[in-house]
Amino acid sequence: MTLLGRNGMGKTTTVRSIMGLIKPKRGEIKFQGRDITGWPPYRVAKVGVGLAPEGRHIFPNLSVGENLTATAHNINQLADPWNLDRILALFPPLEPRIKILGGRISGGEQQMLSIGRALMTNPKLLLLDEATEGLSPLLRNQIWNSIMRLKDKGQSILLIDKNLKSLLKVADRHYIVEKGQIVWTGNSDKFSTSPDLQKRYIGIWRSSNYG
Ligand SMILES: Nc1ncnc2c1ncn2[C@@H]1O[C@H](COP(=O)(O)OP(=O)(O)O)[C@@H](O)[C@H]1O
Numbered sequence: 400m401t402l403l404g405r406n407g408m409g410k411t412t413t414v415r416s417i418m419g420l421i422k423p424k425r426g427e428i429k430f431q432g433r434d435i436t437g438w439p440p441y442r443v444a445k446v447g448v449g450l451a452p453e454g455r456h457i458f459p460n461l462s463v464g465e466n467l468t469a470t471a472h473n474i475n476q477l478a479d480p481w482n483l484d485r486i487l488a489l490f491p492p493l494e495p496r497i498k499i500l501g502g503r504i505s506g507g508e509q510q511m512l513s514i515g516r517a518l519m520t521n522p523k524l525l526l527l528d529e530a531t532e533g534l535s536p537l538l539r540n541q542i543w544n545s546i547m548r549l550k551d552k553g554q555s556i557l558l559i560d561k562n563l564k565s566l567l568k569v570a571d572r573h574y575i576v577e578k579g580q581i582v583w584t585g586n587s588d589k590f591s592t593s594p595d596l597q598k599r600y601i602g603i604w605r606s607s608n609y610g
C-alpha cells in the first residue's frame with residue numbers, strides 16, 4: 400500500500416508518528432489491533448514495524464555490516480528471519496562494501512543499506528519513505544526490483560515515493576494524504592481511471608517522476 404500526496408502534506412510525519420519518533424497531537428495509532436500511540440521507537444520496532452526513513456539516516460561511523468546488525472532482532476520469531484547473507488543477496492552491491500563505513504558509500508548503496516537495516520529487524524510492516532529519492536534511473540530500478548521481490552515474499556510494505564507509475568505497478572492499495580488527512584483511498588485501477596485525482600491531490604508530476 401502507499402501514502403500519496405504532494406510535498407509537505409504529512410506523509411513523513413505520518414510514518415514518523417507510527418514509528419514513535421514524534422508524538423501525534425491527536426488520534427491514536429493501532430498496529431494489529433494494539434494501541435501503540437506514544438510508544439518509543441524501540442517498542443514499536445519490537446512489535447514489528449521497521450522504517451527506512453526519508454534521507455536514509457544510516458550510521459555514518461559504523462561499517463555497512465555493523466549498520467545491518469546494530470538494530471537487528473527477531474523478537475516476534477518470524478520464520479525464515481533475515482540475516483546478513485540474505486540482505487547481501489537482495490542487495491548485491493553491498494557485499495564488497497561490508498567493511499566500509501556507512502558514511503563512505505554512495506547514495507544508492509546507503510539506500511539499500513537503510514532498507515536492509517530495517518529488514519534486519521524482521522518487520523511485519525516495512526515503512527519505506529522516499530526510498531528512490533535522488534537516485535539514478537538505474538539505481539531506482541534496482542530498488543524497485545528489490546521491493547517487488549519483498550512483496551513476492553509476502554512482506555507488507557507501506558510505500559511513499561514520487562514515482563507514481565512505479566507505485567501504481569507495485570502496490571495494490573493507495574491512500575492520498577492532504578494536510579495530514581486521508582482524502583481518498585482505492586486500488587491502482589481505481590486511481591488510474593480517475594483522471595482528476597492525479598491533478599487534484601498529487602499535482603503536476605514531472606515526466607521523470609512519472610517514469
Ligand atoms: N497533521 C499535521 N498537522 C500539522 N502539521 C503537520 C501535519 N503533518 C505534517 N505537518 C507539517 O508539515 C510539514 C511537512 O510534513 P511532511 O510530513 O514532511 O510532508 P511530506 O512527507 O508529505 O512531504 C512538516 O513541517 C510537518 O511538521
Ligand SMILES: [Mg+2]
Pocket residue numbers: 410411412453529
Ligand atoms: Mg516526506
